[in-house]
Amino acid sequence: MNFLLSFFLNISAALFCLSIFSYLIPQLVVWFLPERNLKHRYGQSWCVVTGGSSGIGQQFAVKATKQGMNCVIIGRNESHLNETKDLLSQLNPQTQQLYITADFSKDPDVVTRHILQQVEELDISVLFLNAGYGSFEKATGPSSTLVDMLNTNTVTNLALFNSLSPRILRRSLSQTSSSKEHRGAVFLTSSVVDLVAVPYAANYCSTKSSLAAFGESLAFECQQVGVDVVVLRPGPVNTRFYDRISGISILQAIQLVGSSPQSVVRKLFKSVGRLVACDVGLSTILVRLFTKVVDYNAYATFVAPIFNLFPEFQHLGQESETR
Ligand SMILES: *[C@@H]1O[C@H](CO)[C@@H](O)[C@H](O)[C@H]1NC(C)=O
Ligand SMILES: *[C@@H]1O[C@H](CO)[C@@H](O)[C@H](O)[C@H]1NC(C)=O
Numbered sequence: 001m002n003f004l005l006s007f008f009l010n011i012s013a014a015l016f017c018l019s020i021f022s023y024l025i026p027q028l029v030v031w032f033l034p035e036r037n038l039k040h041r042y043g044q045s046w047c048v049v050t051g052g053s054s055g056i057g058q059q060f061a062v063k064a065t066k067q068g069m070n071c072v073i074i075g076r077n078e079s080h081l082n083e084t085k086d087l088l089s090q091l092n093p094q095t096q097q098l099y100i101t102a103d104f105s106k107d108p109d110v111v112t113r114h115i116l117q118q119v120e121e122l123d124i125s126v127l128f129l130n131a132g133y134g135s136f137e138k139a140t141g142p143s144s145t146l147v148d149m150l151n152t153n154t155v156t157n158l159a160l161f162n163s164l165s166p167r168i169l170r171r172s173l174s175q176t177s178s179s180k181e182h183r184g185a186v187f188l189t190s191s192v193v194d195l196v197a198v199p200y201a202a203n204y205c206s207t208k209s210s211l212a213a214f215g216e217s218l219a220f221e222c223q224q225v226g227v228d229v230v231v232l233r234p235g236p237v238n239t240r241f242y243d244r245i246s247g248i249s250i251l252q253a254i255q256l257v258g259s260s261p262q263s264v265v266r267k268l269f270k271s272v273g274r275l276v277a278c279d280v281g282l283s284t285i286l287v288r289l290f291t292k293v294v295d296y297n298a299y300a301t302f303v304a305p306i307f308n309l310f311p312e313f314q315h316l317g318q319e320s321e322t323r
Contacts, residue, residue, distance in 0.1 A: 019292050026275055027285065035269035039068040041182045041228075042125040045171075048072040048164065050104065050157055051131030053080035056189060056237060059261040060128055061088060061097075063269060070096045072119055074131070076103050098122075104131050104156040105148035112159045119164075125171060125184035127164055129157040132189060132207065136316055139202035146203045153207035158214065161186065169225055185228040185272060188215040192235045192284040195291055197300065199307045200316045212277075219276040228273045234264050235283030258283075 038047070047064045051057040053075030061071045065088050073088075075081045081099050088097050100118055102111050132153035135145055168184040190212035193205045215231035222229045236258035259281040271278040279285050294303070307313045 020289065023288060023292065024285075027279055030270050030275050030278075031267070033270055033274065035266060036272040037067050038064055038126060038185075038269075038272075041272070042069075042171075042184050044068055044070070045125035045184075046070045046072055046119070046122045047126040047128060048074065048119065048124055048160075049128045049130060050074045050160065051189075052128075053077060053084045056232075056234065056261045056264050057128065057130040058084055058087070059265040060130070060187075060268070062091065063265055064126070065091045065095050065097070068092060068095060069126070070098075070122075072098045072100060072122070072124075074100045074102050074115065076101070076131075104152040106151070106156075108151055108156040108159040111156050112163055115160060116163055123171065124164055124167055126187070127161060127168065127185070128187045128189075129161060129211070130187070130189040131157060134191075134193075134201065134204040136200045136312075137203065138200060138316060143203060149203055150207055153204075154210050157188075157211070168227060181226040182228065182273070183226045185230070186215070186218065186222065187230045187232065187268060188212070189232050189234070190215070192233055192279075192281075192287050194233060195284070195287050197296070197304065199304060199313060216276055229276055230268060230271050230278050231276060232264065232268055233277070233279050233284050234259060235281040235287070237261055237264055237281075 047061070047069050049057045049061050049064075049071060052061050052071070052073035054077075057073075057075075061073055061084065064071055071088065073081065073084055075084070078101050081101060085097070085099055098118065100115055102115060104111060133149065135149065137143055137145065139146075165186070168186070171183040188211050191204075191208040193201060194209045194212040198205060212231050212233065215229055219229035219231075238258045238260055264280045267278060267280045279288055291299075308317065
């Protein structure tokens with residue numbers, strides 16, 4: 001009996017360690033490695049960044065430009081694009097930039113065609129699918145934003161991937177490059193909400209989970225053909241994201257412990273070609289560890305109801321009943 005018990009405990013401990021350390025070790029190792037240089041890896045070529053006029057996308061463009069890559073910056077807001085233009089034009093005179101105004105919530109085919117017309121001649125190696133926003137709302141009420149959000153965060157980004165990926169695959173680098181086999185990369189911005197269910201964020205969670213699932217599955221195909229894939233799961237990041245969510249003070253509190261866009265991009269550059277699932281920030285890592293210990297059903301029963309103690313969530317719950 002004693003033997004059976006200790007056998008069971010030892011097996012449990014071994015599985016627990018495997019679960020925790022197979023997660024933490026790659027994340028930590030990458031954290032200590034140097035950042036990749038995109039120009040060395042893919043040759044001087046173009047990065048396409050959606051949602052590139054602020055936050056993570058903008059910081060990505062800054063770093064890529066400093067490394068000598070050309071950038072296509074796609075953004076919705078023209079004045080933010082202009083600010084980004086001012087920022088990037090100072091950084092590296094040997095690089096070029098192209099700015100495209102596009103609203104990803106609109107018809108994905110039309111938006112994609114509008115972009116393709118302008119990038120036809122460019123040698124594109126890196127595609128960063130980053131455009132997106134979130135909002136808290138009842139998924140059971142009639143939602144005016146569901147389709148907009150699905151288009152912005154998921155459909156239009158993937159439609160653009162679909163049009164540009166053959167060109168990335170066809171790339172072959174010059175003989176002078178020491179890294180011929182690396183043709184390019186696809187990066188996707190998912191979110192910590194892919195890991196854990198959040199009340200009143202069903203719409204947002206579904207957009208970010210579908211990006212993560214797409215990227216992580218895509219990575220297998222891409223590995224065969226020399227294309228790097230990284231799926232970013234940032235926790236709260238101090239970006240314009242929060243400008244579009246109003247009246248949620250719990251989020252404002254979370255934002256205080258959020259990562260900076262710079263630190264997200266630093267982790268991305270360290271992960272290129274090394275790690276597909278890139279969890280950024282302490283909050284994502286803690287949530288991931290939590291989900292390894294407490295499974296969904298226990299979480300839904302015992303933890304998720306705590307959300308309803310916050311007035312903001314109570315308010316959201318009541319809102320659409322009167323609609
Ligand atoms: C762009 O952003 C500015 C400042 O954040 C805002 O005032 C303006 O309304 C935005 N424009 C559009 C078209 O959304
Ligand atoms: C952005 O810059 C362009 C060209 O410099 C200018 O025509 C346009 O009015 C600017 N837009 C905004 C919203 O500042």
